[in-house]
Amino acid sequence: MVMNNELPTPSGEVGEEASAYARAVDERGQANVALAGHGVGRPRARLAGALSAVLASRWLGAVVAVLAVALPLLNADTYLIRIATDALIFVMLAVGLNIVVGYCGLLDLGYAAFFAIGAYTSGVLATKFGWPLLATAPVVVVAAVAGGLLIGGPTLRLRSDYLAIVTLGFGEIIRITANNLDFTGGPNGLYGIPDFGDFGLRSDIAIYWVTAVVVCVAVLFASRLGRGKLGRAWRFVREDEDAAEAMGIHTYKVKFAAYIAGAVFGGLAGVLFAAHQTAISPPSFNFLWSALILMAVVLGGMGSTPGVVVGALAISLLPELLRGAENWRYLIFGLLLIAVMIFRPQGLLPARTGEPKPRRRFGRAARKPSEVEA
């Protein structure tokens, strides 16, 4: 055919030219980003540019983490520490659910079940068997994984709506089971759950610090997990399950991995919750919790870990900030949520769907693909 020369071949100059072209586009793209970051023109554009530069910064996460850990040094008010601990636990739950719903696209309406499994496993071992709370964490991980296997096994073969309904049922089953068993304390629940130890500090500050460190590590963990091979597989499944299968990706296993990762996050958040509350009972794990956590994920931006952190902080802190409005606060809270859904349906801080910033690209010349060895 005559068109041969129009198509760059992998070997020889034409192929290299195409590659150089792609690289030039990449670099120019970067330059454009930098330009937008510095902001040219009107003050409003400059402000937006500065904001997006801050949000895109590698250091933003670290700064927020340091602030979170340093909070008791800045203000050690008992009320503030208590609210902040609650908020951080909520962040952990939202980040965990985001792996399932945001990364992998599996709608889970019973996420509080894993939260309950974690809190109860930890609570029972600590109060009935006298285990130190920290020692219960590995058992909680095992219990959460077991719970994930038990529910995920049969349900992950289902798609979309069906999965949502089954998980909704599972969430209720766990709560009702806890309500009816003796060793979980029935409707009264468990009380007198110890903390992690006070390390010579005020006990609420000690719990806060443990929580802050665990949650910061969890957020980093989730965020990096989402960018690696497994995280990519989750997004392939979310985008098109059949196409992912055709690429040799075992979608059932991949969905399972997301479900189990979410379960472990939920379970560990349960341990923190048990330590913080010192008492747990079945109503702490009702459907409202699952719905609120899901709301944090959607509000923040599905699939975006920074977004979900913001969403979780908003959901948990706004009612407190609106306390001045007395009985009106939940109305205002609801209106604010509706406003966000109308004006920013993609979430407060939606996932950035670009490539990670290239440090430097390897593999200079375009080699013949047949020579590529994996």
Added chain:
Amino acid sequence: MNEVLLDVRDMAVSFGGVRAVDGLSFTVREGEVLSVIGPNGAGKTSAFNCVTGFYRPSSGSVRFAGTDITGKRPAVIAASGIARTFQNLRLFGDMTILDNVRAGMHVRIRQNFLDAVLHTPRYRRSEAAATAEAHRWLDFVGLRYDRTALIRNLPYGEQRRVEIARALAREPRMLLLDEPAAGLNHGEKAQLLDLMRRIAGLGIAVVLIEHDMGLVMEVSERIVVLNYGKEIADGTPGQVRSDPAVIEAYLGVEDGEQS
């Protein structure tokens, strides 16, 4: 003659009362370019779906490179060396072009979740290697676009190229293309023809479902013709073109001619 790579025997699948594939047998040899043609509804795509595991054949067997893959999971079949494209593009719309091609080499990327969490050297190495390889495959199919862009922002013809690049990144021994020329203009079809020849040049067997007869006759070494889920002809383009059964299937026969 090259060795038989894919061996389909008496394969059948039905939906309700419709026998979409009805006792189909054909073979694909290593490195050959084979076209599967037939009128609409002849069972071409159903046959593809049976071979790639998306449908479970109700009877018959599919052997690939000497192993029985009948009724296996699509992921297992894909891992054994069959890659495919879809009739209606099935790309990962909300992801970048590079990510889409990385999907093809996914199972070959050597890293586990801890590498990703800890950003180990192995993680950086495998990511960099995957990116470089994705660029090479995109060079191979001749995509001239910003590859960090979202795939859904690409024009249709370019999306087709990326889908082929994604399938090639799977490093298959056999590539199934389901109507790759649909919706392409004349120039794009010529480029596709060249691309298919270069794919065959890599030693990959190409199986093509296509309605554009010009393209089929030009590129195929052998053609299998289906009608009502059965094979009605199998031969070189020249043989198939003059086969009365094929002409009948495509054009029909007048009442008096029926024998």
